[in-house]
Every structure is written in structure tokens, then in C-alpha cells.
Amino acid sequence: MQLRDALDDFKRHEGHDTRFPGERRTTTGRFSGFTPANGDGRLVHVDRDGGPRDFGSPLTGRNGLDTSRLGVRRDGDLLWFDDCETVSQSYAGETTLVITEHRLPDEAGGATLTQYDLTLGRAHVTHVVSENADAGTLVGFLGFGPDGRDTGVAQLRHADAVELYHDAEHDYVASATGFDAARGCVPADFARLLDADPVERPLAEEAGRREEASLSGDLFCELPFEDGAATLVTLLTDATRTDREAALDRLAEVVAEYDGAESLKRAASDRAPRTPDDLPRRDAVAADLRVVGMLSAPTGLRIAGPEFDPYYAHSGGYGYTWFRDDAEISRFLLRADRQFDLGLDDWHARSAESYCETQLADGTWPHRVWPRNRTLAPGWANSHLAVGGDTDYSEYQADQTASVVAFLADALPELDADLAERTTGTLADALDGLDRTVESDGLPVACQNAWEDATGRFAHTAATFLEAYAAVAAADGDLPASAADLSDRAAEQADRVYEALDDLWVPERGIYGYRLVTETDGDGSPDHLEPGALDTRCDSGSLALASAHLAYARVSEVDDRRLDRVVSHVRTVVDELHRDPPESSVRGLARYEGDDWRARSQDDEKIWTVSTAWGAFACANLAALLDDRGDRRAEEFAATARDLLGLVLPDGVLCPGGALLPEQVFDDGTPDSATPLGWPHALRTTTLALLAQRDASVEEPAAVPEE
Template identity: 60%
Template sequence: MQLRDALDDVKRVEGTDARFPGERRTTTGLFSGLTPDEDARAADARLVYVDRDGTTTDFSYPLTGLTGVSRARLGLRIDGESVWFDGCETTDQTYHEDTALVVTDHRIPDGDVTATQYDLTVGAAHLTHVTVDAPADASVELVGFYGFSPDGRDTQVAQLRHERSVELFHAAEHDYLTSATGFSSVTGQVPPSFAELLADDPVERPRGVDAGRYEEETLSGDVLCTAPVEAGAATLATLLTDADQVGRETALTRLDTLAEEFTEATALERAAHEQVTRSAPGPCPDAAAADLRVLSALSAGTGLRIAGPDFDPYYAHSGGYGYTWFRDDAEIALFCLEADQRFDLDLGAWHARSAAAYRTAQRADGSLPHRVWPRDGRLAPGWANGRLEAGDGTDYQADQTASVVTFLARALDAGVVDPATVEGTLDSALASLDETLAADGLPKSCQNAWEDATGRFAHTAATFLEAYSAAGALDGRPVAEERAEQVYDAVDDLWVGERSAYAYRLTGDGERDDRIDSASLALVAAHREYDRVHGVDDERLDRLVAHVGTVLDVLHRDPDESAVEGLVRYEGDPWRQDGQDAPKVWTVSTAWGANAAAHLAALLTDHDDPRAETVAVRARDLLALVLPDGPLSTSGGYLPEQFFDDGTPDSATPLGWPHALRLATVALLDERGLLAADPTVATLDD
């Protein structure tokens, strides 16, 4: 998304119900793009969004370093008149079976013409194949308007015209557009002028050709093209390349191959099925298929994942999402490991790549930085790099390093990674945790999981407890065992008897902030890990039951109060409310509630505690909210980060973290035989 596009969106949504102008929203459409497990170039992690109106946009930069297509409109030219799909009725949009092939059906107004649009990302290429059902006497062409931004530029871009393709470039990045049936016409357009940008009305694109601009044809990233429809179909393809790695002749040969191979929808369907190397398992196959598809789409070739598509690249209303956080990524890696152990998903390559990426990104002191570019693990823009700069180190998120420790320890224990390459990373990360653990057994003051406060948080303590427990379960790490016991004892300092819950944090003054926080649900999985070696005592077990009950009750948004049901992030959360009085429902918090309840039910079962089934009921109820047919899932099976009370999804969509939580929760409940409902069980208070 270029600044011109952001300003244009501001103009288009001004005075409407749309929130947060200037963003490129992904809450209504679907993404096409799966990252190959092996032998993939960086550019092969390309991620393309297909909105319900048929427009397409690249979200590839964080994964590939290539910007690609900033905007693309598609339509038909029927008897000489252009009709854009974004002005037509979209009758359906779905994935083809369990693949990443997006199928969108359009109905042309005031006529008997229909079109089906097939979008598939194949490595660094993206294919849009359109089939047309029109009267035999109609003259029909496919029309496309593409705005390319090579090297992130929408100016100082030039075009080269080849026999059947167009090449667009600034410096290193060279992008290509081709048609399987050739082009009837190709026209370039320079970007809107300053006067157009400052005008009150948005700029309609494509615009009319300005005969006075001699450079318009070639000094532009914008291309308006028409392609013949032959045998009722036409195909347009784009290809992104780094010219230092892929030469022009190689790229043009690749385009010719694409044009020859993908002339029919069945060819795209076959290619889409070849991309899916694992089946959707278990009792919720639709959810599993969606989760694996999303987690693959958000992955770079390194195995690192962006948190979600970067819908706000100018930080107008957030701090950006197209980066790797080691908290999210390691949690996702752990959840994938747990699901793989249950359902045999063949994710060995995922586990190995995650471990290797953590080793590459780890700092000399054993810690992990705030966030990195997933394509190469380099430091990315952030605000929590306290261990990289002068100061007291408070602006550092210690839970991120702890989450990496837990995954590495569990992966070693499961035998899915090479000890020779992982143990050094694990031990260095443990040393970093030791350095950030205070003498009283709680982590030192740092930033929280939500990145909006500092203190000594229950969530951070939970990640330390789980990390030390997982590492202590391995041979030869008695210090980790001792640290786990130390943190376990210190957790009592966070107990708030009046609320029957653990506190949000201890402030810098040592005062307890007793607000209820969904991130504190991490205490349950941490105690279950601790229970493997040391055993959780009865009093702590009672407190965990009480804590989970309090968190789920206090943060629950009742459907009588809003159009959506689920859990808010924490008491008093003000973020992205846009005039809404109450905190918004978060899918991460809701899925976390389901996962924590599932872990608690398993822990209670291990202790022969009859409250297990009661807790399992709550796990199933919360899980139902985030399943594909639940109220917090889009029609495409995506979990947006947040929802407004009126049911409008908001923020990064899909968000990887809740998808992995959903996958792991189904696996855990299935493993323990707790997915079957028992209507005779009522409340935790029983």
C-alpha cells in the first residue's frame, strides 16, 4: 500500500461507517499463498489477498522483501464497455476444497453474463484465471488494471514491453505481467498528480489517458490491459523477482511456461492440490484445514511467521503487524508441535525451521529481540529493544525468550530437532532468563504480552514457569528444575484472595494491580508443565480453578450485550475502540480461554479431580465461538484479531496466534476424550 492509496481510502470512507481510514483491510476476502516446506526461494513465500469484489493486493513484502502489486482491479469488456467486478454482485467466494485456490463468483448487472475468478499463488507467481458465461454473440475481453510498486516505489518506475509480457522495475525488484491469450491492448498511466491528491474526491483508477504526458506509457507502475477471452476463459499472471537472483530471460521463460500451463481452471485445481502435502485431521477437519492453511500462508521461507497481514503499514492506528514476534511465533511452533504429536501432521520441516530460525535470531546474551523480519531474521522496527540500547532494560519483553525456551525444550523432548544444533540455543536462552529473574522468584520489571505496560506480570511469570519446567524435564539441567520451583513458589505473591484470581501485575512500587487479564490464563499450561516433574499441590490446584473461573466470567462479553460473544483482552482495555465504550472481543483471548480450560481439565483429570468435566464444558463452549461456524470466524474460516460489539471484525485478519491455539485446543481435547458434550454439568462453582 502506497501513501497515495492510503489517502485515497481516507477520502472514500470519510462520512461512512468504516473505521480507521487509511488502512488496507483484509476482513472480507481470502488469501492465496502457501509456503513450500523445502527448496523454496524467499520470493516463493508470496502472499496475495483476494477481496470479495475481485480486487487483489500483495502482502508479500515482510515475507519476501518484494512489494509487488499494490492494487489490481479486474473486470470484463463486453461489446466495448468495461464492467469492473468491484461494481458487480459477488455471489460467492470460497476455497476450492482444502487448498489455497480462491474461487470468486461474479454476476454482471443488467445482463445475463456471469464470471468465475480463480486465484492461485504458485511460488513467486500469482495466477488469475477467469471463466465467462456470456451470450454467443457477445464480444468479451478480460480487462485488468494493475498498480505495481517495485522496491516499494510508485514513482520512478519504468516499463519494458516484451512479446507477450510487461516488465516493471525501479532498481532491484523487477515485476512482470503476462496473459495466457496475449494482450489486445496495454496502456501505462502515471500516478495521480498533487492536485488530484489534494482534491476532496478520490481518484478513480484507471484514469483516462493524458495525451499530453509523453512518458505516461513507460514511466509508470500502473498498467491497464485487455486480454482476449478464448473458449470462454482468460488468464493473467504476475511474477515478482529480485533481478540479482532471477534474470530477465529466466523470468520471461517462467512466464511463458505459466501461460501455457494454466489455460484451464482444472490446471489451477491440480496445482492447488499438489501444494497441500498434508490432510486435515481429527474431529474438526474444517478448522484444521483452515489453521494449517493460514499458518503456512503467514510463513516465510525461514519458517518465521508474520503475526498477520500488515493492514496498517503507515502505523496510522497501530504499530504494524507484518513482523515476527518470538512470543507469537514460538507459541505457534509449540501448538503445531502438540497438534502434530496428536494427529501426525508431518510438520517435521516446520519444527526444524523454527528451531534454526531462533538460533539465527538469538542475540549474544541469549535473548531474542522484540521483532524481526521473517524473511531473514534481521532486526525489524520495534519499541521493546531495551537490551539493545542504553537504559534499565525495562522496555524488553522477557516472555518472548521464555516462549522460545519452552518450544525448544519440548521439541528436544519429542525428538523432532537435532540436539547438536538446538541445545546451545536453549542453554543460552536459559541463561538470559536467569539474568532477568529477580531474587524473589518473579521476573524483573519488563513489558507485558500486550506491549502496552511495564511491570512484573502474571503472564511473564507463567512463561518463565513453563520454560524452566520444560527445560528441567530434560536430562542434565538441574538448575532449570530449581528455577521452576522458585517461580512456582513466587506465583503466590500474585494471588488476590478478594477476586479469587491472580493479579495482572506488580507495579514498579510493588503494588498489586488486581485487574483481570486474559494473558494470565497462561498460568494453567505452565502449571501443567510443572506438574510433569514436580507436582502441583492441592491449594495451587484450587487457586487455578478459581482463577480460570474468574477470568472467564469477568472478561466474558455476553451476546445480550453485543452482537458477538467472547472474551475481551483485559479489564479496561482501551485499544482501537473507535468510540465504543467497552473493550472489544479478541479471538486470541477467547481461544486462549478455551485452551487454558482444556489444559486445566487435563490437569484435573491427572489429579483424579471430579471438576475436570465441568471445566471441559467451558473449554468446549469457548472453542465453539472460534470454530469455522462460530460467531468469531469469518465466512472463509479466518480469525480476525478483534471484533467490535456490532459484530464488525477488525485489525489483522487472519491472525496466526488464535489459529494455532484453535488447532492445539482441538488436539488436546480430542487426546483426553473431552470433546463430547455432557449437558448435566453446570458451573465451576459446583
């Protein structure tokens, strides 16, 4: 997204109730493309109006399409698809082939056109079929931003293609039926940008600006239909690795091989992850693997979600790898793989390799990195990287390191000998990093929270430390003899954190508090709490205490008082954060009490899919813990887990369109923020696996003999 597009969107949506002006939304439409198995590829969004746009820059370093419009010209009249009815949009089965149906207005014949979009490595194919033989021409406006630039871009015409380039990135466009027309479009000048009215693109070539049309990333083209079909192909390349002749050859190959719906369906099927036929809610598991795969770089690291706010007007960005989200996703997939036999060994190995590679000298991990090359990315929680002086943890997120530790310890049995040995060394250093961030009272130091909007000593952070230490302690049999002391050391630390959690108990509410306050910075703390006070709000992040105690129970004893407290905590937090807005189709869990982020015109907290899925996961973990004790309360929490899980399943109210989970939802059902978000998708599959495991372990009641 270029600044011109952001300013235009700002003009269109300033003051909107549920849209934040200046963003590049993906809350409607579908994504096609990137999976870890592809190696080198793209992440392309196809909106409901059929326009493809690239979102894979954090994954590949190539920017590609910033904006686009598609339409048809019939009898001299130009009809853009965004002015037509979108009849339907769906995936072809479990693949990433997006199928969109457009219906022309009755006055234009009322014909239906079916659009097929598939990303094939660095190429993207858009194939349009008309039910009328006299279809006219397919019209495309394609706005490229090679190297992330919207100026200093030039166009080069070849016999069968158009090339757009700035420096390293060279992007190509071709058609299976050639071009009836292909011209550059002038960009909006300063006067037009400053005008109060939005800019309608594409702009016509203006007198005196002919050269600018050739020095532009905007291309207008017309492709004739042949036998009722037309195909448009784009290809992104790096000129330092692929020369022009090779790029044009590849473009010609794609045009020739994938000029038809059937060839696209076969190619999509060949690239789709395979899921066993007998899975419970196979549709959800397949969708989750598709999403997590599309958000992944060849390194195995993932962006949190597509970057919808590139100018950080209303957020801190999403197109990066956070080690919290990424390691939690890795662990969720690992556990689901063990239950469902999903064949994800390569995914687990890539994750472990990347975590070993990105660990810092002090045993911790940075705030965020670029997934394509694992290098440090811009962030605001890297105070522990500063050189000289005392280490400042107030701008550090300690739960991220703990999440990586928990995954690596769990993954050891799945890794080959060499990687397991390297992972063991990483774990030893990581325990040093964790130990340095545990205070004498057994709780983690004051740091930033998982939501990145407050500082303190959080229940969620403590839960991740408890689970990390417990996971290492439980890995005793998978550690080499030379590292046998790691499990004993981790077990001792797990006991310390377990005992220290009592300091966060709020008896009057029956919960573990949000945090011990260490500073007040206008973050929504009730009654202006002073440092040292216990913030007694409910926080969905603290639901991590359920899985943490299940992990701890594998290496030590969860006493009856603690079990009762965890039961009370999970039950109360789920009840207090549950929102069921009146006259609305949606319901689910809010992030925490008093959360006003991205509320726009809404008075109350928004519903988050992460929090709702986390509630389901927490209840499923608690049901497992209670089952181990023969406690009848397990049924209550299993039922709650299924209820909350149902809200985020493909047919649930928090999954609009059934394909992609947004991060948040307004009370009127409008999805908002990063879509899809990898975290709730992985939570969904691991909760399905946990409940399936429970179902398999529950014995059928003995048959009562007939009298």
C-alpha cells in the same frame, strides 16, 4: 500500499464507525500462496471483488501488486467487479485455490463469471470463466510497487508481456490470449491528492503527461476471452538473481501450463498440506495449517499477520516475526502434530534452527526480526540490545525469550542429533538470559507485557517463565549427559517462580492480578495506582497460568491450595472477560479489563479471537490437570473449553466466512485488524488436539448388566 492509496482510503473512511482510515484491510477475501514447502513464493490476497494484492514483502523482499481492479468490457461498456454482486468466495477444499463468483447486473445480461486465483511460487494466476460465450474482454488495472516504490518506476513492453521495474525487483504481466490493449496510467498529481474527493483509479492518460504513463507502476490492460475464458498471470522477480530472458521464459511456462480451471485445481491439490481423514474438525485443522503456512518464510519464521497498516497510522505494524507469537505457534503445532500425526517435522526443525540462529549474545531474543532473513527489524522493545551502561529491561519483553525456551525444550526429541546438540547449547544460554531477568523475589523483572502496551511485573510473564523452566526440567531424558545440570537448574527456578506467584494473588477477586505496577504511564490502570501496587484487573494473558501449572505438575507438585487458586482464577477471568453484546451475533473474550485499543466508536472492550481461543486452551489445560488428580471439576472446564472453542471454529461467530480468524471483532460483528492472525489459528488446532487427547483417555463407563 503506497501513500497515494493510504490518503485515498483516508478520504473515503475518515470518521467511519468501524474502519480506520488509511489502512489496507484484509478482513474480507481470501489469501493464496505461500507455504514453507514452496521455498520461494508470494502471499496474495484476493478480495471479495476479485482484486489480487501482494502482502508477501516481509517474507520474500518483493513488493508486487499494491492494488488492483478487475472487470469486463461488453458491448463497449466497462463493468468493474467491485460494482457487481459477489455471489460467493471460497477455497477449493483444503487448498489455497480461491474461487470467486461474480454476477453482472441484469441490464448487462446478468451473467455469472467464475474467477480462479492460485499463487504458484513467484507467479500468480487469475483465470476467469464466463457462462456466456460472448464474454467480451477481461479488463485489469494493476498497480505495482517494485522495491516498495510508487515513483521512479518504468514499464517495458515485450512481444507477449509487460515488465515493470525500479531497481532489483522486476515484475511481469502476461495473458494467455494476449492483450487487446495495455497502457500505463498516470499517477495522481499533488493537486488531485490534496483534493477532498477520493481518486478513482485508473486515471486516464492526461494531456502533457504522456511520459508519466510510462514512468508509472499502474497498468491498464484488456485481455480477450477465448471460448469463454481468459487468464492473467503476474510474476515477481529479483533481477540480481533472474535475468529478463529467464523471467519471460518462466512467465510463458506458467501461461501455457495453467490456462484452465482443472490445471489450477490439480496444481493446488499437489501443494496442499495433507491432514488425516479421521481428525476431529478436520476442516479447522486444515484451515489452520493453510494459514500458518501462508504466513511463513522459507526460514520457518512467520509474520504475525498480513501488514494491513503499512504507515502505522493505527498500530505498530504486523508484518514481522515476534518470538512470542512465533514460538507459541511452533509449540502449539508441535503438540498438535504429536496428537494428530500431521507430518510437520520439517516445520519444527526450521523453527528450532531459526531460534538458534537469532539468539543474542546474552541468551535472549530481540523484539522482532524480518522472517525472510532473520535480521533485526524495527521495534520498540530492544533496550537490552543497547551497548554500554546498565541493562534496561523496561523496554524488553521477557515472555518472548521464555516462549522460545519452552518450545525448544519440548522439541528436543523431534530434532536430529546435530540440531538437538545445537539446541541444547541455545537452551543453556537462554537459561542464563532467563535467570538474569528473575528478581530476588522469584518474579520476572519489570518489562513490557505481551500486549506491548504497559510496563510492570506481569502474571503472564511469570506464567511463561514457569512453563519455560518446567519444560527444560521435564527434558531431562532428552538432554545429553554434558548438559544434565540444565534440568536440575531449571527445576529449582521453576520452584522459585511457583512460590513467587503468591505475591500476585488477589483474594477479594479470586484471581492472580494483572501486574505489580512499577510505573504509571496512562495505560488504563484503575485509580491511578502507584508503583508497588497490585493491579487487580483481569487479563486474558494471565490464562497462561493454566498451561504453566500443567507443565509444572509434570516435574513437581501443584499443591491443593494452588490448584484451587488456579481453578478460581481461570473461572473468574473467563467469566469477567466474557462479552455477549446485546442485539449482536458475536460473543467471546476481551483482551483485558479497560482495554480501549482500536475501539473506534464502541464504548466497551472489543472481543479478541486470541483471547477467546486462549480461554478455550486454558480451560482444556486445566481440565487435563484436574483429570490427573481425579477431580470432578475437570468436566466443567472441558465444557467451557468446548464452548469457547466453538466460537472460533470455521462455523463459529468469530470466524466470518469460515476461513480466516481476524484479531478483533466489533460488537456488530465487523472483523478488524490483522486477518488472518496466526496465533489464534494455532491455538485452535492445539486445543482441538488437547481435547481429543482427553476424549481418548476417558474410559467408557462399564456396561450395567440387564436384570
